[in-house]
Amino acid sequence: MDFSPLRRQLLVTIAGIAAVTIVLFALPLGLVVQRLYHNEAITDLERDATLVAAVTPDDLRNRPRPVRQPAGLRPGETVGIYQAGGRLLAGDGPPASAVAARAMDGRLHEAEEGGDLAVAAPIRSGQGVAMTARVSMPDINVAKRVERAWLAMGGLATLVLLLAVGLARRQAGRLAFPLEQLTRSAQALGEGDFSVRARHSGIREADTAGLALEATGRRLGRILDRERTFSADVSHQLRTPLTGLLLGLEAALERPGADHSAALRTALDRGRRLEGLIDDLLRLARDTGPERGPLDVAGLLADLRENWHGPLAAEGRPLTVEAGEPLPEVAAAAPAVRQILDVLVDNAARHGRGRVTVEASAIGGTLAIDVADEGTGPLDAETIFERRGTGGDGHGIGLALARSLAEAEGGRLALRGSAPTVFTLLLPGSEG
Known part of the structure; x- marks a missing residue:
């Protein structure tokens, strides 16, 4: 599997930490196990040597005979009785043993001799210590036990490392995937996909x-x-x-x-x-x-008359602008309302006929501004405000813009009639 640099780095880091942890834990544990098996073998030999010394008659030196081996000795152990100077008197073992000679001091002694692990125990008599009992076993036995333990720990460490690599791979994917998703999303965003x-x-x-x-x-x-x-x-x-x-x-x-x-x-x-x-x-x-403030309706209507009287008169179409009294106070952005009225009058000039009438009045606490002409063409109140570009019947951008501006001011723009054509802008009055 081809890993991305981030996934590879996460995998190597996590797996490396796991491997170092296993090594730091396994090495001391291996040494401890080795020492434990060695001490266990020495303890067994000391017990057996003491047992042999306890059952060996103290007159064996005067009447040599086969050594009596008590029940309970471990298989593979060698038992020998030594006299002063560490010379073999009876049993099995090397002809001379330094550890057996040292045990003449009345204490237990241990040593490695000739590839064996040996323990010597004093055999006491009425005249003191005249002989020692030496019990030994091949050192290879302890080494084999340690080797088996190390192999078991090595297998366990390998299993743990494989599990760690698997978990590291999964975790690397889990950590890297959202970052890779972010990278792809950022690239798509840069290419224009929002x-x-x-x-x-x-x-x-x-x-x-x-x-x-x-x-x-x-x-x-x-x-x-x-x-x-x-x-x-x-x-x-x-x-x-x-x-x-x-x-x-x-x-x-x-x-x-x-x-x-x-x-x-x-x-x-x-x-x-x-x-x-x-x-x-x-x-x-x-x-x-600018922030919404009190709307100067009279000023807006005066500007509208000034801007549109000439163009409409040039086409032989009169313009009537009227305002009833009193009008409610409205808080709205004057540029937005000015654009709405310009769109409606422009729509009447382009697509309507006859006189154009703009009339402001009060409906309850709402300001209503009607823009009407004498056209009688059928208009769909649901689709006329859809933005459709400049093709078709010509109603596409201006009316859609006007409606969006009206809604942004908290008002509403609607087609109230189509024979004649009447658009009505409703703006709510100021509270209080």
Whole structure:
């Protein structure tokens, strides 16, 4: 299996720690086991040597005869009786034994002699210690026991190491997988896919990073959608005033005896209105506009009359702007309401017929602004506000923008009638 660098590093680190731990634990344990088996063998030999010394007659030196071996001796043990100087008197063993000679001092002694592990015990008589009993066993017996114990510990250590490697591999995958997911999600986000979703891994830090990346993707997607929408909205909203400005300048250039100064002043005024329109759209798109305050309805209607009277009159269509009294006080962003009314009047100029009427009135505590024309074409109140671009019947961007702005101000924009066409903007009055 091909491991990624992170998985490989985690696997090697965890498995390495497990291996070092096993070695540090197994080596001292092996030495302890070796010492334990050696001491156990010495203890058994001391017991057997003492038992042999206890049952050996003290006159054996004067009447040599076979050594009596008591019951209970371990198989493979060699028993010999030695006299002063460590010379073999009876039984089995080397002709001379240093450990047997040392036991003449009346104490137990142990030593390794000729590949054997030997213990000598004094045989006491009325005249003191005249003989010693030597019991030995091949040292290879103890070595075999130690070897078997080491092999068992080695097998256990290997099993533990294999389990540790398996667990390390699993843990490395568990730790690396969410980071690999984050990497793929970040790459997808960089390629423009803002629909990244965090997968729960059970690792708090990775899950937190995944949720943060998911939130960032959603936020970037909203920003991009808003910027795209803003581009379409700007194009739609600027088209009519920019066309009017260009037509005015072209007419002044082509008409003989035209007052160019007046045409330039008119173009300058229209350019300033365009600048204000762009600023309003930027503030609305980035949500950095002024805080909502009392709405100057009369001022908005006056600006609307000034901006649209000329273009509509040029097409032979009158404009009527009326305001009933008293009007409720409304807290709303003036740029948003101005854009909504411009969209509705522009829609009436483009797609409607006859007189255009704008009327503000009070309905309970709500401000209602009706924009009507004398068109009688059938309109679908459910689909007319859908954003469909600039194709089709032409109702696509402006009305969708107007409705979204109205909802952002806590109001509502609705088609109230289609014969004649009447759009109504409802804005709730200020509390208290």
